[in-house]
Amino acid sequence: MADIDDRKTVLIHSAAGGVGIASMQLAQYAGADVFSTVGSPDKREFIKSTFGLDDDHIFNSGNTSFGDQIMAATADRGVDIILNSLTGDMLDESFRILADGGMMVETDHLISRSLNCSRDAMSSPLTQFTSSPFTDVPNAVGFLRPGKHIGKVVISNRPNTKISVPVLRALKHLHFRDDATYLIVGGLRGLCGAVAIYLAKSGTKQLAVISRSGHTDKKSRSIVKQIKALGSNIDVLTADVTSKGEVQRAFNQTAYPRDGIIQGAMVLRMQGTWNLHEAAEKLNLELEFFTMLSSISGVIGQHEQANYAAANLFLDSFAAHRHQRGQAACSIDLGVIEDDGFIATQMRASRRSTLTAGHSRASTTGSFGRFSTFPSCSSRAIFRTRRRPLRKW
Numbered sequence: 327m328a329d330i331d332d333r334k335t336v337l338i339h340s341a342a343g344g345v346g347i348a349s350m351q352l353a354q355y356a357g358a359d360v361f362s363t364v365g366s367p368d369k370r371e372f373i374k375s376t377f378g379l380d381d382d383h384i385f386n387s388g389n390t391s392f393g394d395q396i397m398a399a400t401a402d403r404g405v406d407i408i409l410n411s412l413t414g415d416m417l418d419e420s421f422r423i424l425a426d427g428g429m430m431v432e433t434d435h436l437i438s439r440s441l442n443c444s445r446d447a448m449s450s451p452l453t454q455f456t457s458s459p460f461t462d463v464p465n466a467v468g469f470l471r472p473g474k475h476i477g478k479v480v481i482s483n484r485p486n487t488k489i490s491v492p493v494l495r496a497l498k499h500l501h502f503r504d505d506a507t508y509l510i511v512g513g514l515r516g517l518c519g520a521v522a523i524y525l526a527k528s529g530t531k532q533l534a535v536i537s538r539s540g541h542t543d544k545k546s547r548s549i550v551k552q553i554k555a556l557g558s559n560i561d562v563l564t565a566d567v568t569s570k571g572e573v574q575r576a577f578n579q580t581a582y583p584r585d586g587i588i589q590g591a592m593v594l595r596m597q598g599t600w601n602l603h604e605a606a607e608k609l610n611l612e613l614e615f616f617t618m619l620s621s622i623s624g625v626i627g628q629h630e631q632a633n634y635a636a637a638n639l640f641l642d643s644f645a646a647h648r649h650q651r652g653q654a655a656c657s658i659d660l661g662v663i664e665d666d667g668f669i670a671t672q673m674r675a676s677r678r679s680t681l682t683a684g685h686s687r688a689s690t691t692g693s694f695g696r697f698s699t700f701p702s703c704s705s706r707a708i709f710r711t712r713r714r715p716l717r718k719w
């Protein structure tokens with residue numbers, strides 16, 4: 327452990343924390359000349375009474391004053407070993423007072439090495455801790471936050487205590503049939519491109535995609551290539567989903583029965599969604615999923631976007647309507663997608679920040695594709711990546 331012995335000077339930052347206390351014991355066991363920093367008068371008293379250090383070996387960890395004081399205490403030589411837990415200016419100052427050939431040890435490295443040390447080194451077990459039950463983790467974290475605690479905070483329960491922890495259900499793993507066609511409405515240039523790749527990776531064999539302007543652009547061609555490389559086939563169709571006739575024509579063009587639909591076209595979404603529903607009804611399709619890429623703006627509203635918010639709310643309500651008829655439907659209220667799609671690629675930065683203020687953000691690499699094949703959610707699923715991936719109600 328940093329070749330510590332009785333000829334070395336050691337500085338232990340934040341010495342009254344759990345790691346700090348254990349390190350103080352180890353350093354004193356090795357006979358080193360130990361300096362320490364602490365963050366409050368209480369902690370100073372604790373170090374004095376527990377380890378017998380004098381005031382001229384205990385400094386303040388809250389600013390860089392410890393640097394000059396340690397240089398004075400070591401006759402400008404500095405210390406041989408620093409156990410660091412500080413950052414920023416305090417870290418810079420720590421490097422400054424490291425003696426020639428000295429060693430800076432980050433606490434996590436020390437912990438893994440010290441586990442191999444002799445138990446003899448620990449003069450006593452760590453007795454400075456505050457215990458909280460599993461049912462009170464938020465308070466335990468709140469107790470840590472001000473940095474005023476001494477020792478460790480331990481989460482533990484007495485034996486035989488019954489603990490119930492709320493958990494999110496694991497996502498369903500869908501199996502796609504080889505003889506089924508899954509239809510994506512909304513081209514391959516935006517988010518639907520990521521969905522198409524997700525479906526291909528998940529084992530779909532036959533996809534069909536619809537957009538008005540076709541799929542000859544560079545991005546769409548690249549996605550088609552990736553889908554084929556994944557062993558799936560994809561029919562690229564040109565149709566306007568807001569035209570009933572074009573939707574029906576597109577349905578008839580695909581080779582196999584259509585088993586799942588993802589509606590991601592942004593323009594005139596109410597009309598387009600209704601046309602898709604009607605075309606499926608006409609063919610008596612029993613869809614495994616009918617997923618609409620909706621937006622959180624239908625829930626929280628958006629500056630200058632009343633029409634868009636209303637359309638999203640329609641999609642959420644339409645999902646409920648299909649449920650009432652015993653049909654699969656899911657309206658996914660996406661937050662702002664940062665790395666793909668309309669907002670990321672088409673919108674000016676200033677407009678983007680006005681529109682997206684207060685929205686939760688996500689990325690396509692955050693695998694929202696997984697949610698696009700939910701057979702059903704009770705009415706709307708809100709997709710966020712920050713804390714909880716998906717909330718249903």
Ligand SMILES: NC(=O)c1ccc[n+]([C@@H]2O[C@H](COP(=O)([O-])OP(=O)(O)OC[C@H]3O[C@@H](n4cnc5c(N)ncnc54)[C@H](OP(=O)(O)O)[C@@H]3O)[C@@H](O)[C@H]2O)c1
Nearest residue numbers: 512513516517537538539567591593619621660663667668
């Ligand atoms: N991007 C985000 O951050 C975000 C956030 C929340 C919700 N959403 C929703 O997610 C969906 C996809 O968004 P995106 O960002 O990928 O949009 P996008 O980049 O504009 O892609 C949508 C695609 O749909 C096609 N399309 C539009 N109208 C159509 C129509 N009438 N018929 C057939 N195809 C049509 C467009 O191709 P053509 O022009 O060639 O037809 C376009 O490539 C949208 O419904 C959007 O409201 C997106």
